[in-house]
Amino acid sequence: MIDFFATTPFRLVRSLAAAGQNTPSVYLLICEAAAMNAVRADIAAEIQVQLGFDPRSLAALEAQPERLEDAFRHETARPVVLLSLDLWLPKLIDSFDRNVVLLTEVGTVLLLASPGIAERILAVAPNLRNRLTDVFSIKPEEALGEGRA
């Protein structure tokens, strides 16, 4: 896998706070499958602490390719969607690619994927890739040896 910059849930959410809620963004976060649950929980906790609300957490199977507007509808009180792409669902990724404007209207979208799935997304979804705000390799806080200063 290509070597993308590493970040942690704390640092990621800190930069979301810096950008503010008026800047819609879509991040692809690459995470080892074994650490995915821990990272997802950490991101949710950081969003709660730093931004003051709970994100909308979805699993890949909950986002229906033909009903993306439901998964990515704008909610003023919860403008962050955390979607775990724990399975390779080509129809869903194809739908993201064709209807990418729906993802960019919601606020902040965090796509959490294993290295293999992330690489396939970048290869097959050029519209989505072009609208990604950034791609990070994300690890639990302790993995990067960072405290919360």
Place this chain on the structure above:
Amino acid sequence: MGTDLKSRPAAFDRRLVYRPFLERLRPIASLRELDERDLIVPRGHDPCDERQPPIHVAFADAAELSPGTQMALVGGIGSGKTTELLLTQRVLSRHSDAVNVFVDLADYADLNELNTGAILATVGMRLFSRQKRGSKAPPEQVTSAHTKLCELALGKTTWVPIENWPGYDEGEERVRVDVPGLMRLRLPALRREVKDVKELLLTIASPLLASDAQITLLIDGLDRLIRGERFREYAGQDLQALKGTRMTVIVVAPLLLWYDKSRFLQDYFDVLKHIPAAAADPSDSAFLKQILERRGALELMESAEVTSIAKYSGGVLRDLLTLARSAAEYAYRDDQDRIGRKHVRAAIRQLGNRYLAGLGTAHRLHLRRLADDNEFRIGDPTALELLVNRQVLEYVRHGREFFAVHPALAKVLPKRP
């Protein structure tokens, strides 16, 4: 004695240094917002021909002088097609009788499935809501046509006695037999449902057409179909249905069709424009730098960094904004008040890695041949894939087209073993 809070100096908040800049870097904002903030930098001429007017001016002129013209805009992902449509809309609005309908089809219809008739239905609904907002209520036949259109487009639920259900009687004696005709039509006949939607649309538009209003439909999003055959289906049905209606159409089309041997775009559309990537020569990079400067880049970085971002964007406008945004975020994470060279370099490497991910041996070989030997055969499927996916960019200089590896990707592309 209590501390006087008001006399304390305000704590420095670095977020406020970067937040306005990041907000101005949003790739697509509304036209009103872009206008109010004076963020649009129109090109001074057609990007393929310096002697021709800018694309939005050419489109607006054609729409104003020849109502009913069908025009297409083709360009790679992130090349600025939506901005050109927005600019066209702005120019067209100079006439009080202008009725401009701007739609990104993905906002209204599921682009995963072939959805012919969706353009006509969407336009009909938008034209109706425009008339409804006017001072006079729409005529009865228009309201009725709109109701039928909504039923046709969005479906309805009715209850029928089971004996009336079409599949109930199994004793049918006739079956449909299609005998192919002698002539092979260039475009297929309109489907029955598309014809129905067209009639309803024309009824809804009739008050506007009767008053000779200048109706222009600006349709974004169809370029994301990527594959040409799906776009052709829309053109063969929805756009074909609009021919002869005096409603002008401007549509964005997939880049792949620009290079298609069938020359479908060139044959079908009355006006066809292409936006290549803006080459990093002095004139074009001035355009690219101006886009960043208009968004306040020089408040946060030196001119050398602006130049570097312009160069490594490859002239892809969305990549230009992405690089600036990433560099700003890295500087913020680095607890710096200004964006430095290392932040820009890091942003370039990240962008290059995005383009590198998922490329197989054959792709890399093609890229190395282009980078090292300037060899690139556009008819090759792998070459087309690289072009559509923006690993390779198309440029036009002095009327001649040439290709280059995206400069951010070139920076991280492994050398030949």
